[in-house]
Amino acid sequence: MNTEWHASDQMLIEYSNVHCDVSTAYSIEAHLERCQGCRGTLARLSGSRPEHAEEIWNRIADVIDRPNPPVLAGCLMRLGMPEPWALLTAATRAMSAAWVGLQILLIGGAVALARLGAGPNAFTPFLFFAPILPAVGVVVAYHPRFDPAAEITACSPMAGAKLGLTRIVAVLSVTLSLLFAGSLIVGHGWITLTWILPTLAVAGATLVVVTLIGAEQASLVVVVLWVTTWFTLYVLRSPQGRFVNLVNDGFLGERQWLWAGACLVMGAVVYVRRDRFELALELQRQGMS
Amino acid sequence: MSVDSDAVGPERSDVQLLNAVGAGDQVALRELYERHQAWLIARLRHRCADPDVVDECLQDTFVAVWKSASSYEGNGEVAAWIWGIAIRRLIGVLRKQPRQIVFARDDTVMVSAEEHVLSGVQYGDLAGALSGLSPELRAVVQATVLDGLTTREASRLLGIPAGTVKTRMMRARQELRGALT
Numbered sequence: 001m002n003t004e005w006h007a008s009d010q011m012l013i014e015y016s017n018v019h020c021d022v023s024t025a026y027s028i029e030a031h032l033e034r035c036q037g038c039r040g041t042l043a044r045l046s047g048s049r050p051e052h053a054e055e056i057w058n059r060i061a062d063v064i065d066r067p068n069p070p071v072l073a074g075c076l077m078r079l080g081m082p083e084p085w086a087l088l089t090a091a092t093r094a095m096s097a098a099w100v101g102l103q104i105l106l107i108g109g110a111v112a113l114a115r116l117g118a119g120p121n122a123f124t125p126f127l128f129f130a131p132i133l134p135a136v137g138v139v140v141a142y143h144p145r146f147d148p149a150a151e152i153t154a155c156s157p158m159a160g161a162k163l164g165l166t167r168i169v170a171v172l173s174v175t176l177s178l179l180f181a182g183s184l185i186v187g188h189g190w191i192t193l194t195w196i197l198p199t200l201a202v203a204g205a206t207l208v209v210v211t212l213i214g215a216e217q218a219s220l221v222v223v224v225l226w227v228t229t230w231f232t233l234y235v236l237r238s239p240q241g242r243f244v245n246l247v248n249d250g251f252l253g254e255r256q257w258l259w260a261g262a263c264l265v266m267g268a269v270v271y272v273r274r275d276r277f278e279l280a281l282e283l284q285r286q287g288m289s
Numbered sequence: 290m291s292v293d294s295d296a297v298g299p300e301r302s303d304v305q306l307l308n309a310v311g312a313g314d315q316v317a318l319r320e321l322y323e324r325h326q327a328w329l330i331a332r333l334r335h336r337c338a339d340p341d342v343v344d345e346c347l348q349d350t351f352v353a354v355w356k357s358a359s360s361y362e363g364n365g366e367v368a369a370w371i372w373g374i375a376i377r378r379l380i381g382v383l384r385k386q387p388r389q390i391v392f393a394r395d396d397t398v399m400v401s402a403e404e405h406v407l408s409g410v411q412y413g414d415l416a417g418a419l420s421g422l423s424p425e426l427r428a429v430v431q432a433t434v435l436d437g438l439t440t441r442e443a444s445r446l447l448g449i450p451a452g453t454v455k456t457r458m459m460r461a462r463q464e465l466r467g468a469l470t
Contacts, residue, residue, distance in 0.1 A: 016331040022427055023416035025335060029435055032328050033369040036303075043327035053326050056344055057319065060351045064315065 007031055007038050009045060016046035076170075088153060088163060089170050099140050103133055103175060107182040114186040123186060127251050128230070130195040131202035132223055134175045138206045139219040141171035142277075164277035172203055194251040197259035202226060204266025211276035303367035311359035318358075322351055325368060329375055336431075336446075342382055349378040376436045380446045418468035426461040429454055 007015070007028050014020035015028045032039055068074070076086035110126040117123075140146050142164055153163070179199065183192040202222060209218035230250070249255070301309070301320070309317035326347060333343045353374050361370055419427065432443035433454070440458075444451040 015335075016327075018331075018334050021420060022422075023419045026419065026431070026435060027416075029332060029335075032332070033366055033372060036324075036368075039324065039328045039368065042331060043324075046327050046331060048327060048330065053323070056326070056348055057322055059348045060318075060322065060355075061315070063348070063352045064318070064355045 005031065006035065007041070009041065012038065012042045013045050013047075016042055016048075085163075085166065089166050091153075099137070100174060100178075103137075103178050106133065107178050111182045111185050123192060126182065126186060126192075127195050127198075130179050131199040132226060133179065134172050134199060134203040135206040135219050135222045135226070137171045137175050138168055138203070138210060139215045141167045142210065142215040145216075161275050161277040165274065168207065168277070191252070194256065197256055197263055198251060201259050201262035201266055204263060204270055207270045207277075208266055208273070211270075211273040304363065307354075307358050307361050307367050307370075310355060311361065318351065318355055321354065321367075321371075325371055328368075329371065332372065333375060333379060336376070337379060337383065342379075346375060346379045346382050349382065350375040353378060373437065376438065376446070377442065380438075380442055384445060418465050421468055422461055422464055426457050426464065429457040430461050433458055 011020065011024055011028060015025060020028075028038075032042065070087075070090050073083075073086040073090035076089060077083055081089070106129065107126075110129055113125050114123045176196075176199070179195065183195065186192045206218055206222045209221055212218070213221070233250075251259075301317070303321065303324070306317045306321045306324075310321060329347055329350065330343060333346055334340070337343055337346070350371065354371060357374075361367070419430070422430065428447055429443060432438045432446055433440070436443075438446065440451050440454050444454045447454070449457075
């Protein structure tokens, strides 16, 4: 169209110095989009330092050379988590395929039992084992043995209670989603969701014990307590009762209020002691033991 | 319309470079950057007075070009396509930061008669009419007409409500019509 019109050198110099009148600027801008020659002239005349362009190029090259973040970190970043946090959270072994796979296997087993067995009693293994998974997951999330970069991470400015808790929350959300999916597959109505409050309460209890004695022992203590409590109750109760009935009773009806109360108490204690979730603290404990 | 769709010799055209970038050629991106950074900086500086923001925006723009080069459909000028990215990156960067002085343009400059004639070749009487517009109206004309932004994008760039963009555009149109007839 306007192939005969070209911007004069004077116009381009004034334009690149942001020092020209509005109609000239409009003309030049409309023209530059279509004229390689005038773009080249502008680059030559604009008096910008080549080092400056080089510096910005280095920044660009830096960004595009960076490898893509791992899938999980990418998801977390898309959810609005800042990049360093997403990377450190996803680096947890608890997010590794092995741990997630193990959980799927266990939950899948319990689900299969519930589907194959008859009646709501078949659901008992699921109810019994569901609260154990997050309790173990806390160790995997938090224990230095499961983080190959634990010492480096603990020295980084990001390490601290917040990172420890972020990892734990990430692990718990994966486990809880898997359990939830499992209970949906079982599908015995509302009874299949009775694991939620007990599981949260046990997870909360695990966190409280973590702040006292460290991750490894905490999980062990909680899991042992969980199993022995049920068996003790079973022994103390009349011998004619069945274990499944006992477990089912423990999850049903008004008992849910007890579990809800326990959740609140544990939540409050965790909140008060939140500063104790230090990766460095955990490292120290391991070093001393 | 594209003049450079047939490359002469070893020199690759913008379209060829962009296709190469889409295939992951970093050297092509570098060449594209060298060709376009100067005018992009100049044009961004007409819209944002803060040089750091302009630099950040230029960087974001070429990272975006790297990522989305394969989505270029081959119609229209590559330069215009890149500018479309750049102006939207500028909106993004400005939204993250406290508002900068946008459209910091010195309007008191005396324009030589020669330049008036030259720009007259491109726009005719429009030059005078544009100069007669208030800076607020001109900013809206620039964002919507020249940069091809939607009403909503323009409102974000200028930091004014979308309704205001529309009314200012209407007023600008009336004033231009009045000045041209």
